[in-house]
Amino acid sequence: MTLLTSEEQFIWNCARRWRNPTPEMLAGPLNWRRVAEIGRTNRMETLLRDLLIRLDAWDGLPPDARAILQKGADKYARNAAIMGDSLHTYLHMAADRGIDTAVLKGLSISINLYGNPAMRPGGDIDVLVREKDVAASLDILEEMGIGQNWPNLMRDDYYTRHHLHQQRCTADLTLWYEIHWALDHPLTRLTIDYEGMMDRATSGTLLDAPVRDLSWEDNLIALCVHLVKHAVYLTAVLDRPDLPRILLADGMLMYFLDVAELVNLRGAALDWPELAARCHA
DSSP states (O other), X not given: OOOSOHHHXXXXXXXXXXXXXXGGGGOSOOOHHHHHHHHHHTTOHHHHHHHHHHTTOGGXXXXXHHHHHHHHHHHHHHXXXXXXXXXXXXXXXXXXXXXXXXXXXXXXHIIIIIXXXXXXXXXXXXXXXXXXXXXXXXXXXXXXXXXXXXXXXXXXXXXXXXXXXXXXXXXXXXXXXXXXXXXXXXXXXXXXXXXXXXXXXXXXEETTEEEEEOOHHHHHHHHHHHHHHHOTTHHHHTTOTXXXXXXXXXXXHHHHHHHHHHHHHHGGGSOHHHHHHHHHO
16 A cells, blocks of 8 residues: 555656656546645656646646746756856866866756756755865855855855865855865765765866766765755665655655666666775775
């Protein structure tokens, strides 16, 4: 017996089958407003809208449900355009100054895994650089008009000692960057070799700008670290029969889908023994 409502099961099925949806997914009555609300909570507005359009079901949705999904999809598209323009400039400036820069999550995953820059939510732009290049990266942002504008931002030396990134934003607080030298706080149990991660990165392009592409093994590590940082309860609920409902209630399904999509698309080519060794280290 499923522990999911019909609406929750539909969302779950969409996450699993969004690349190849079939009309059978629409069988049975659904509360479409509830579907839209669950989708919004799980940051899936673009995915759901595009899937329903492909199934010729979009125009038949109740107006309130359609409005919820369209509003979210429009927001993601606007954010992707704004962040894409800014990141394009930053990456060119970083490359000109010899700063190795990898883009974490966000636009990189949206484009390289989903083929749509507006598929995932993007609250900020996360980049990973070598620790020695953090100051130079911040200088670039300052030249772009992106600085220490948030009134609650602490001094840089606090973040250097206790955190994993420096944070900057535009004066209107609408565009944010996080310049990472690590993926998690220094006092956690993680012992990731970030220099090795950057050494393994290869030359690539993103948004027609030069970038360092993390290996897919390292990308998987980065996505998993991001996931467990937000779902700290995960190990306590893994064996519960209502785990899917817990994930949906917490709004985490899109982050799990990131991991699943990488494994589905790249799993056959991943060096799993090497990946396990890096995680064990």
